[in-house]
Amino acid sequence: MTPPALFKCLSDETRVRAALLVIQEGELCVCELVFALNDSQPKVSRHLAQLRACGLLVDRRKGQWVYYSLNPDLPSWVQKILQTTLQANTEWLKQDQARLDQMGDRPVRVASCC
Template sequence: MISPPEVFKSLADETRARATLLIASLGELCVCELMCALDDNQPKISRHLAQLRSCGLLLDRRQGQWVYYRLNPDLPAWVKEMLQVILQANGPWLTDNSRRLQNMNDRPIRASACC
């Protein structure tokens, strides 16, 4: 079970907060999509995603060459509700990230998640 300090520590970093909120908003994103949306390099994005996965906020799945991240469906209700409140109250904070993602060329095509 994830504790409040773990959640807040994980989301205290801007890159991790933006990645988590984009994933919460869109359901699932791959590393390359997050690289584009966050305008950052693969090692940095992957390092942040690994931390979010290790604390239990995110789960990943591999599809060919792509690794997709999604919110852990077993998160406590308070975490899911908090993320939705943050999204609703701070949409403009993610506008540039969302715009970059929408304009991304050659986005990977998802097969349905296995779980």
């Protein structure tokens, strides 16, 4: 991954918010991101597909549900940039995180949306 590719991939607010939430939580399903971002499923899925296509996220399927996590094969410089961005922007993500927290513990979230 090159710097232009990374920053182009993250040039949309929805993609940055989704990526940072996934990094913060370790793994999120589409329904959790739809709830946290307060956006439509098609829009969130489109942005997740772009994050996957550029190599930032990977997905795994469990039945009909798709879960996203940070690509473990990313270069260390990319991981450092993402971690620094997350740590410096917790206030910016506060509303998204609050919505996600309203879903309750992960097993409750999975039962309620997935």
